[in-house]
Amino acid sequence: MIDLDEIFHKLSRSAFRRKFRLTGRELAYLETWGIEHVMKQGADLIAQRLAPAQPKNDGRQTPWRNHPIFVAQHATATCCRGCLEKTHGIAKGKELTPLETEHVLAVLRMWLLEAVNR
Numbered sequence: 001m002i003d004l005d006e007i008f009h010k011l012s013r014s015a016f017r018r019k020f021r022l023t024g025r026e027l028a029y030l031e032t033w034g035i036e037h038v039m040k041q042g043a044d045l046i047a048q049r050l051a052p053a054q055p056k057n058d059g060r061q062t063p064w065r066n067h068p069i070f071v072a073q074h075a076t077a078t079c080c081r082g083c084l085e086k087t088h089g090i091a092k093g094k095e096l097t098p099l100e101t102e103h104v105l106a107v108l109r110m111w112l113l114e115a116v117n118r
């Protein structure tokens, strides 16, 4: 398993990743529906858009807004397979394993839980 502390330390050194905040509609959505609901949708979004060996439009598949998961993906470098490889050390070109998917979801959950209290 990839060390989450190490990942968040890496992310904290990136001015680009650090600037993302959960605000407006996306924050309201999380506060209204709760983390479990959002993470359930997150699991589907990751399975469809990130997990395949060759995701559709890879590098541009994650919108900047409209779902808390999308914002969290940009903030945590889980937005596309290139970023996932560079920051998380998960090689592209192959389908994500269940353990790798679990890692991505754990990172997203952690970011979202911290983002609510920011």
Ligand SMILES: [Zn+2]
Binding pocket: 059, 077, 078, 079, 080, 081, 082, 083, 084
């Ligand atoms: Zn990316």
